[in-house]
Amino acid sequence: MAVVATMYVNSRHAAPLCRSWLLAGRRLFSASAPASGLRVLFFGSDDFADRVLRALEEDRTGTHPYIDHLEVVCPKSNYKMKGTKKIMLYQSPVEKLAIKKGLIAHHPFGSSLSNWMIPLFDGGRTHGSFDIGIVASFGHFLPGRIIRGFPRGMINVHPSLLPKYRGPSPIQTTMLNGDKTTGLTIQEVHPTVIDGGKILAQAPYPIAENSPYGQLVSEMGDLGGELTMKVLRDLSRVRELSVEQDGSQATHTRFFRREDAHIVWEEMTAEDIFRVHRTFYEKEPVHTCMRIKNKVKWVQFLELSVAPQSIAPLNADFASFPPGSVFWAKKVPYVEIACLGGSRIHATRFRVSGKAERDTFQFISGYVKGWKDMRMITRPIQTKHLTPPFAYPEGYTRPTSFTDAYGEGASRSDYCAKLAARRTDKDPGYGLGDDGLEKKHYHKFSKDNSKKESDDD
Known part of the structure; x- marks a missing residue:
């Protein structure tokens, strides 16, 4: 889109960042701002919107x-x-x-704005109306009225x-x-x-x-605030010079739920x-199941x-174990878990349902030590039966050694691409929540949720 104002970041870590604003070889934004006096009504909810609001x-x-x-x-607060x-x-x-800065805050009622009216400027104490509305991760569809x-x-x-x-979750x-x-x-x-309007910048x-x-939300929010102010001034x-979007090139995002942080x-x-851990850990850490005696x-x-290739596995024969297999060693500050394609993860902090956080040594002492060939499982199973054998994907070739696991023939999964591409049944974008992460789907494990899974240790 050559005619769209574009900002190029020359150095990510420069302070301040070096940026240039281009428009088909011509300068777009004016060097001097016009007269002030703009009255703005800002619509937003989450951390990304918070960073944009700070710039305003x-x-x-x-x-x-x-x-x-x-x-x-x-x-509205709950x-x-x-x-x-x-x-x-x-x-x-x-x-x-808004409370910290002394700004007037208005709250829509319900999940729809069909009957909501634009509030009076300054609470009706001053004659006039708002000049412009600015939206950032608001969470409601805004009708033409x-x-x-x-x-x-x-x-x-x-932020895309x-x-x-x-749609609601572009950053995720x-x-x-x-x-x-x-x-x-x-x-x-x-x-x-x-998100189908004309592109301004x-x-x-x-x-x-x-x-x-x-971190990415904060950086994108700061960038969004800076770009918004430059657009407002011109x-x-x-x-x-705005351009229409090419609808044929559009891709859509969806709401993410608690189960999207589940390890398969x-x-x-x-x-x-x-x-998945990087994307969701602040709301819902990645989670899985493990079997301890007759409890899941x-x-x-x-x-x-991700375990680096330069670090040898804790078990030299790890490639012969199925994904989910857990390995530990004395005085080693992580638990190593085998994954598909011969890859490994190193986990250092854990929370078992109904219990407080544990570090590696506490987790090993309470749940792993004394158990041979322990394996994490994707979903709960009937504990009266033996844990079923691991079901490898069709056509999957198991690596035979540590060297083979990291060779060119190592299998790779496109799970994350499939996860991000899944669609909701309803039209994407309607009834949006906080950037696609609805708080009610991201609750901590608690004793109330796991009374039947009380610990033995």
């Missing part, structure tokens, strides 16, 4: 502000009563920032290079697919197609190797498991890494 607030309180007034629309005490269950990052309610329309800050990765899908580059798009809010951004989800010019030993390599317990891996 910094401009409003700066020495030469372009934004004169700023208010937010975000999900509370529960414990006796006479009110306990906070959930409060969106955007609302927390609301879009038309702003004289300067509405723009959306989306549209039309790629439309990017990480699961193993993409090396992602980006930001500023687009017009479309009244009928989620785009900014490609490289992904640091092994960067966790939280909005008329940017809109003149029959399909996943160590790299697959590590990608769920176990989460809170810290893990």
Whole structure:
């Protein structure tokens, strides 16, 4: 898209980052900003939206502000009563920032905005209306009636290079697919197609190797805030040069659930498991099952890494064991687990259902020590029967040695690509939650959830 404003990051770690703004060889953004006085209503909910909102607030309180007034629309906080005490269950990052900065926060009711009205400017104390609406990971579909309610329309800050990765979880899908580059798009809010509006500006951004989800969200949010302010300061010019999206090239993302962090030993390599860990660990750590005597317990891996090829396996004959097999050694600070294709993961922190976190030595002492040839399993089984033999994928060739496991013939899995590409039954993008990660699907293991799985140790 040669006519779209593009930001190229020359050095990821430069401080500040060196960037250039190009438009088919011509400068797009004006060197000087027009007169201030913009009144903005910001729609957002999650950590990505929080970083964008920070950039808008910094401009409003700066020495030469372009934004004169700023208010937010975000999900309402959830509370529960414990006796006479009110306990906070959930409060969106955007609302927390609004309270901290003294911004007026409005809350839509229900899961739809069909009957919601744009609030009065400054709570009705000042005559006038908002000039523009800015959306970032809001979580609700915005009907045309609301879009038309702003004289300067509405723009959306989306963390992908549209039309790629439309929908609620572009950052998670990017990480699961193993993409090396992602980006930001500023687009017009479309009244009928989620993330389908005209593109105003785009900014490609490289992904640091092994960067966790939280770090990428913060970086993308900061980039989104910076790009949003540049677009606002020259909005008329940017809109003149906007381009339509090519719908035929669109790809869609979906909601991710708790079960997406479940390890499928029959399909996943160590790299697959590590990608899922990087993507979901802050909400729901990767988890699997293990059998202890006549009980099946769920176990989460809170810290893990892919075993480097330079480190020899704890068991020289590990290639003859099926994926999920657990190995440990005295004074070694990790548990090694075999994966598909002869790969291995090293786990260092664990949580067994109903129990507190454990390090490697505590986990070995309580659950592994004394058990020979222990194997993790994908799903719970009837404990009255023997653990069934491992079912290898059709056409899979087992490595015969450590050398063979890391040779060119080693099998690879495309589990993460399949996970990211799965579709929901309903139209992608409707009823969006916090960047696709709905809080109710990401709860900690607790004694209430595992009374039948109490520990023996």
